Amino acid sequence: MKAVQVKExxxxxxxxEIDKPSPEENEVLIKVEAxxxxxxxxxxxxxxxxxxxxxxxxGHEVVGIVEEVGPRVNxxxxxxxxxxxxxxxxxxxxxPCRRGDFISCENAKISGISYDGGYAEFMxxxxxxxxxxxxDLSSAEAAPLLCAGITVFNALRNxxxxxxxxxxxxxIGGLGHLAIQYAAKMGMRTVAISTxxxxxxxxxxxxxxxxxxxxxxxxxxxxxxxxxxxLILATAPNSEAITSVIGGLGIDGKLLMVAATGDxxxxxxxxxLMGRKSVAGWPSGTAMDSEDTLKFSAMTGTxxxxxxxxxxxxxxxxxxxxxxxxxxxxxxxx
Numbered sequence: 001m002k003a004v005q006v007k008e009x010x011x012x013x014x015x016x017e018i019d020k021p022s023p024e025e026n027e028v029l030i031k032v033e034a035x036x037x038x039x040x041x042x043x044x045x046x047x048x049x050x051x052x053x054x055x056x057x058x059g060h061e062v063v064g065i066v067e068e069v070g071p072r073v074n075x076x077x078x079x080x081x082x083x084x085x086x087x088x089x090x091x092x093x094x095x096p097c098r099r100g101d102f103i104s105c106e107n108a109k110i111s112g113i114s115y116d117g118g119y120a121e122f123m124x125x126x127x128x129x130x131x132x133x134x135x136d137l138s139s140a141e142a143a144p145l146l147c148a149g150i151t152v153f154n155a156l157r158n159x160x161x162x163x164x165x166x167x168x169x170x171x172i173g174g175l176g177h178l179a180i181q182y183a184a185k186m187g188m189r190t191v192a193i194s195t196x197x198x199x200x201x202x203x204x205x206x207x208x209x210x211x212x213x214x215x216x217x218x219x220x221x222x223x224x225x226x227x228x229x230x231l232i233l234a235t236a237p238n239s240e241a242i243t244s245v246i247g248g249l250g251i252d253g254k255l256l257m258v259a260a261t262g263d264x265x266x267x268x269x270x271x272x273l274m275g276r277k278s279v280a281g282w283p284s285g286t287a288m289d290s291e292d293t294l295k296f297s298a299m300t301g302t303x304x305x306x307x308x309x310x311x312x313x314x315x316x317x318x319x320x321x322x323x324x325x326x327x328x329x330x331x332x333x334x
Contacts, residue, residue, distance in 0.1 A: 243267070
């Protein structure tokens with residue numbers, strides 16, 4: 001089969017012919033129809049994630065058709081359309097798993113990192129990592145929702161907000177353009193924050209009720225003029241930009257970070273104390289969370305804006321995504 005491998009830390013992508021994998025007893029073999037390219041795929045290319053074994057096939061936003069199942073798989077059948085996201089399996093035995101907190105599994109697997117992912121014509125995945133795909137979403141549309149979509153949807157629905165609350169989305173990119181849609185369709189007063197007026201029309205089209213250009217106005221003050229935000233969802237991985245909006249939180253407001261940046265943010269403990277404000281993060285979610293995300297997306301018409309590339313043009317596609325030139329997600333189609 002055709003696949004894309006990274007053969008060593010810091011190496012280039014190589015389109016190669018390798019053997020089609022066979023599913024283990026608890027695995028599903030998937031014929032890939034679409035695989036999103038995520039910024040986290042840089043972990044594989046750059047060797048920035050501990051324990052990666054090379055060569056490795058990246059890809060954790062995978063949608064395809066079940067081709068074969070292992071003998072201990074009962075939930076999935078040949079011909080079903082399924083997806084695999086970031087959470088690539090869990091052990092069922094560690095303390096978090098025993099408490100049902102599978103996303104925090106101490107031995108968790110990650111698709112495209114712990115095992116070969118979806119930059120290929122076929123891939124295998126543990127049955128617990130597999131999610132069903134609604135008919136109302138195309139494979140290319142569904143793929144980015146298995147990482148970008150679930151990340152913001154799961155964060156929003158677990159943040160404690162209720163309909164009518166003011167929710168600000170910091171950044172209008174691969175995560176932010178989905179977060180705006182979800183927040184608006186959950187009934188929130190949705191505020192989009194960007195650094196360019198070029199995204200104002202798009203933000204309003206996606207459902208934002210207000211738009212703030214953070215280069216022209218103090219976003220924190222603008223949010224306070226609206227009564228303060230119950231939630232600020234940080235989707236753009238820029239620590240300075242995230243720091244600059246913390247002052248926009250209202251009483252009991254929360255800054256929730258889903259943007260993966262290693263740089264620190266600055267926050268005054270006094271500022272948090274006086275308004276019962278908080279700063280937190282949220283990981284993506286499990287296969288069931290993916291199914292909830294996909295069902296909500298299909299029901300409400302929430303879709304990512306995508307650009308499609310054939311597998312042979314993986315380098316071009318990856319460069320466009322990693323350099324933030326895509327509007328807004330890139331999807332490979334074998």
